[in-house]
Amino acid sequence: MKYNKLEVNLKALRTNIKTALKIIGKNNFFYPFVKSNAYGVGIHEVTRILTEEGLHEVGLLTSEEARSLNSKKVQILIFGPIEKSEEFLSNPHWTPIISSFDDLNIFSQTIMNNKSSHNIHIKFDVGMSRLGFDSKDTDELISFFKTNTHLKLQGVCAHLSRGEDIGIPNSSAGKQIEQFKKIGKEIKKHIPSIKQHLLNSSALLGSFCHDLDIEYGSRLGGFIYGIKHDIENQTQTALKKWSQLDLQPVTTLKAGVLSSRVISQGCGVSYDSLWKAKTDSNIAVISMGYADGISRNLTGMDVLFRGQRVPIVGAVCMNFFMIDLTPVLGLKEKPKRGEEIVIYGKQQNQEITIKEHAQALGSIPYEVMTHISPSVQRVYYDL
Numbered sequence: 305m306k307y308n309k310l311e312v313n314l315k316a317l318r319t320n321i322k323t324a325l326k327i328i329g330k331n332n333f334f335y336p337f338v339k340s341n342a343y344g345v346g347i348h349e350v351t352r353i354l355t356e357e358g359l360h361e362v363g364l365l366t367s368e369e370a371r372s373l374n375s376k377k378v379q380i381l382i383f384g385p386i387e388k389s390e391e392f393l394s395n396p397h398w399t400p401i402i403s404s405f406d407d408l409n410i411f412s413q414t415i416m417n418n419k420s421s422h423n424i425h426i427k428f429d430v431g432m433s434r435l436g437f438d439s440k441d442t443d444e445l446i447s448f449f450k451t452n453t454h455l456k457l458q459g460v461c462a463h464l465s466r467g468e469d470i471g472i473p474n475s476s477a478g479k480q481i482e483q484f485k486k487i488g489k490e491i492k493k494h495i496p497s498i499k500q501h502l503l504n505s506s507a508l509l510g511s512f513c514h515d516l517d518i519e520y521g522s523r524l525g526g527f528i529y530g531i532k533h534d535i536e537n538q539t540q541t542a543l544k545k546w547s548q549l550d551l552q553p554v555t556t557l558k559a560g561v562l563s564s565r566v567i568s569q570g571c572g573v574s575y576d577s578l579w580k581a582k583t584d585s586n587i588a589v590i591s592m593g594y595a596d597g598i599s600r601n602l603t604g605m606d607v608l609f610r611g612q613r614v615p616i617v618g619a620v621c622m623n624f625f626m627i628d629l630t631p632v633l634g635l636k637e638k639p640k641r642g643e644e645i646v647i648y649g650k651q652q653n654q655e656i657t658i659k660e661h662a663q664a665l666g667s668i669p670y671e672v673m674t675h676i677s678p679s680v681q682r683v684y685y686d687l
């Protein structure tokens with residue numbers, strides 16, 4: 305519907321990228337993550353901004369995403385399992401992150417059969433129990449790359465299960481880093497130029513808050529999109545640094561008023577009349593529903609109308625939800641057709657953060673961001 309918009313503040317995106325670059329420093333590197341349509345923000349616009357900010361490598365999940373990005377201006381790291389290894393032959397700027405011997409053998413065979421060569425990275429599992437080789441595979445992998453010289457091992461990486469605890473003694477992050485350190489050291493003996501990357505957004509934030517000098521490269525999604533992970537049970541100094549770090553929200557989700565009606569006390573709203581008016585109420589119908597990617601469980605959550613918080617009442621429908629405007633308009637005034645509603649983001653002096661929105665759903669900002677349907681138009685501004 306025309307009133308539904310995901311507004312994307314490209315200036316905030318640029319600021320967050322610059323903040324990341326400042327923390328990471330000149331001696332390290334980072335792969336911004338633009339998978340899943342750049343976390344819903346829009347892969348093409350985000351990649352454009354990244355290149356304008358001097359970054360020319362991005363992380364994606366699939367070759368389908370790489371195809372859709374269709375850019376030769378950036379080196380693309382593909383993190384998901386290999387789907388069609390032949391596609392890499394005509395795309396030398398695609399680098400697979402290989403996580404299993406099955407994929408390694410298939411990829412190697414394709415490259416060899418075509419008398420070609422290709423860069424690859426490999427990924428180890430150090431605690432996620434997700435994709436990746438085991439540390440005990442290290443020697444076998446080193447031998448493999450010694451004999452299969454058509455594959456150029458450029459990078460090695462792992463993914464932390466809880467990066468924000470990186471500065472806490474005996475944390476899982478600390479143990480996972482130790483494991484990765486051993487793997488990296490072994491591989492470096494044979495390939496001194498190998499790139500090692502490990503930090504995600506929460507780990508970069510954690511290392512910044514604790515002034516840790518981490519020697520590994522970063523792969524960041526949430527951070528550049530303005531998601532600031534909470535750090536809990538940390539030192540006062542770390543918490544102070546956390547509060548001083550300004551990550552700017554990049555997205556604002558907006559919808560509009562379609563119509564309104566005054567209902568009598570006791571009248572039900574939406575399916576199953578889950579909400580009934582305690583007094584006569586001024587109820588507006590809003591242009592967004594769960595088919596647009598907001599959750600059906602938003603009932604009871606606030607949205608912003610004329611810079612004030614008003615509650616969603618009754619069940620969220622497929623294409624609509626209802627809000628109670630009585631606290632702002634009373635019973636006599638009608639909202640204008642198309643009047644703006646902010647579901648998360650700022651309106652006048654009020655803000656509903658994406659984190660607050662996600663918490664109300666028992667979720668995280670990443671899930672909220674990636675659920676916004678492509679039917680919601682993305683509107684970019686760079687002021």
Ligand SMILES: Cc1ncc(COP(=O)(O)O)c(C=O)c1O
Nearest residue numbers: 337463504505506523524525526
């Ligand atoms: C392997 C890997 N690295 C890095 C990231 C980026 O994480 P974040 O968005 O928290 O920075 C992800 C995100 O899903 C990932 O799967």
